[in-house]
Amino acid sequence: MKGNEAFAEAAIRAGADGYFGYPITPQSEVMEYLMAEKPHERTGMVVLQAESEVAAINMVYGGAACGKRVLTSSSSPGISLKQEGISYIAGAELPCLILNVVRGGPGLGTIQPSQSDYFQSTKGGGHGDYRMIVLAPSSVQEMADFAGLGFELAFKYRNPVMVLSDGAIGQMMEKVELEEQRPRFTEEEIIKNTPWATTGKTKNRERNIITSLNLDSAKQEQHNIDLQKKYKLIQEKETRFELINCEDAEYLIVAYGTSARLSQKAVDLLRNQGIKAGLLRPITLFPFPTEAISKLADRVKGILTVEMSAGQMVEDVKLAVGCRVKVEHFGRMGGIIPSPTEVVEAMHKKIIGG
Amino acid sequence: MANITKEEIRKPENLVYKKTDLLTDKALSYCPGCGHGTTHRIIMEVLEEMDIQDKTIGIAPVGCSVLAYDFMNIDMQQAAHGRAPALATAIKRLMPEKFVFTYQGDGDLAAIGTAETIHACNRGENIVIIFINNGIYGMTGGQMAPTTLPGMKSSTSPYGRDTHLMGNPLKMTELVAQLPGTIYVTRQSVHTPSNVRKTKKAIRKAFENQKLNKGVSFVEVVSNCNSGWKMTPVQSNKWMEENMFPFYPLGDIKVNTD
Numbered sequence: 001m002k003g004n005e006a007f008a009e010a011a012i013r014a015g016a017d018g019y020f021g022y023p024i025t026p027q028s029e030v031m032e033y034l035m036a037e038k039p040h041e042r043t044g045m046v047v048l049q050a051e052s053e054v055a056a057i058n059m060v061y062g063g064a065a066c067g068k069r070v071l072t073s074s075s076s077p078g079i080s081l082k083q084e085g086i087s088y089i090a091g092a093e094l095p096c097l098i099l100n101v102v103r104g105g106p107g108l109g110t111i112q113p114s115q116s117d118y119f120q121s122t123k124g125g126g127h128g129d130y131r132m133i134v135l136a137p138s139s140v141q142e143m144a145d146f147a148g149l150g151f152e153l154a155f156k157y158r159n160p161v162m163v164l165s166d167g168a169i170g171q172m173m174e175k176v177e178l179e180e181q182r183p184r185f186t187e188e189e190i191i192k193n194t195p196w197a198t199t200g201k202t203k204n205r206e207r208n209i210i211t212s213l214n215l216d217s218a219k220q221e222q223h224n225i226d227l228q229k230k231y232k233l234i235q236e237k238e239t240r241f242e243l244i245n246c247e248d249a250e251y252l253i254v255a256y257g258t259s260a261r262l263s264q265k266a267v268d269l270l271r272n273q274g275i276k277a278g279l280l281r282p283i284t285l286f287p288f289p290t291e292a293i294s295k296l297a298d299r300v301k302g303i304l305t306v307e308m309s310a311g312q313m314v315e316d317v318k319l320a321v322g323c324r325v326k327v328e329h330f331g332r333m334g335g336i337i338p339s340p341t342e343v344v345e346a347m348h349k350k351i352i353g354g
Numbered sequence: 355m356a357n358i359t360k361e362e363i364r365k366p367e368n369l370v371y372k373k374t375d376l377l378t379d380k381a382l383s384y385c386p387g388c389g390h391g392t393t394h395r396i397i398m399e400v401l402e403e404m405d406i407q408d409k410t411i412g413i414a415p416v417g418c419s420v421l422a423y424d425f426m427n428i429d430m431q432q433a434a435h436g437r438a439p440a441l442a443t444a445i446k447r448l449m450p451e452k453f454v455f456t457y458q459g460d461g462d463l464a465a466i467g468t469a470e471t472i473h474a475c476n477r478g479e480n481i482v483i484i485f486i487n488n489g490i491y492g493m494t495g496g497q498m499a500p501t502t503l504p505g506m507k508s509s510t511s512p513y514g515r516d517t518h519l520m521g522n523p524l525k526m527t528e529l530v531a532q533l534p535g536t537i538y539v540t541r542q543s544v545h546t547p548s549n550v551r552k553t554k555k556a557i558r559k560a561f562e563n564q565k566l567n568k569g570v571s572f573v574e575v576v577s578n579c580n581s582g583w584k585m586t587p588v589q590s591n592k593w594m595e596e597n598m599f600p601f602y603p604l605g606d607i608k609v610n611t612d
Contacts, residue, residue: 018447020444046447048444051473054437054470055437055440055443055473058434058440059444061433061440061441062431062440062441065431065441065445066444066445066448070448085434187449198430199452200411200452201408202408207423207428209432210431210432211423211431213421215421
């Protein structure tokens, strides 16, 4: 399956209640697949093509506020349009799933894959102090797996979860193992699981209000303090990463998504040259594997980050490392995927020989 | 009459009117004389009379009525500016057995939320839209709205709305009446007791229409904004009759509920 299709199928199987989207390359297969699958008949899931990304993310807000498992997908320019809604969703502490199949920017940019939305995804993106949980798949299998995991984390923390993919992972075809269909939650289960949801005020409870507004500054500050506590808890509990050949590594590459795939090849090439290279692949970009990188920084001689951007994640790697070892960035921009050979050359030039 | 005590007046058999329990006891944040409070009341009365409090989800906008959920004793969501019809679309589609309504002002519905309004109406979402049109941005301090009349003064049209420079007021209600997804489109007011009764009937009909599953019921309430218009409440109602109603005539625009 294509990455985008695997994500769509996995979302149905994860018991999603609703999808709201707007077409944009390179992620349109998500809604195309969903429409073709008639999930309304399969599971009762609602799929609606909205009039804009802005409307789609606000439909997600409305559905999430009812305790439903709802999601949207888009690509970079469309995700920019959704930022207002994401900020409101984070402020109102609503669970939802957002897929970004990143393409090159800025502006209309290109339809080719890129990783230049790292800042936007991990540092907020919209207004206010908030964080999304950001999952970065590097295979079609993970595109599928992260639909279910994304919903799980979103509801666990009442927080938006972004699956930060890219045009390559979204478009490529690989074998994938899918979870069994899980039933959608019934209204009774939703009322039990999410007692805060707007399901209709019954006589035996107070009304439920979903809002991000506090005109009283003291209350709004307390709300922010509570949000920060939640983000800290997420950092403690949900940091995920993969280590490849790091046991004896003297030189480390840090890369996620498509860049991690080609960096793994670069590690092999470096090892063939007798250089002890390893790869740390962040799976969650927020929370970022700061501690794991910090530990490795104590025993490696240098770190290269590989990103399809001008260097965004490199800032978080530098924060983790301090000035203990050299940290350099290598990347291509505008929709170009670097080759493993280029990464090997960059490691020699910027780290080993630099 | 002077010898009747307070206690006697308060006897149940003397009760002629009671605030609905669907309004909270919180004091309204609206200016004295404003139509929001009355409109809130009649919506909640309709929900009480239909006995659908436990099945209704309301959506508050951004604007003066952003805190509508403080006064309406039902489950509510607060939307980003203009996006209420998008929220309502999802809520109703995900929970078709519920009653869903949006409560929006003119800036919210007819400026920043134009796309959401028109597309929800055109898709024929099975929702109620209550549209309060007072021709001005009240909350932010009286700026020009999409519905500000030609020549009408506001803080961003201090010499009067010059349509050559500032564009024309938008008759959103006539516009949505053209769309196949609306089944009931009406324009009412709440400035006299008889108009309040008519508006209440219209709102009742709009909610009853949700049982038909046929599309949007759209109720515009032409209202005053005495603070924004810089008039007394009485002056503002008179001004509304003389200036707003000729441009925004009251009455049903579309009734297609058969």
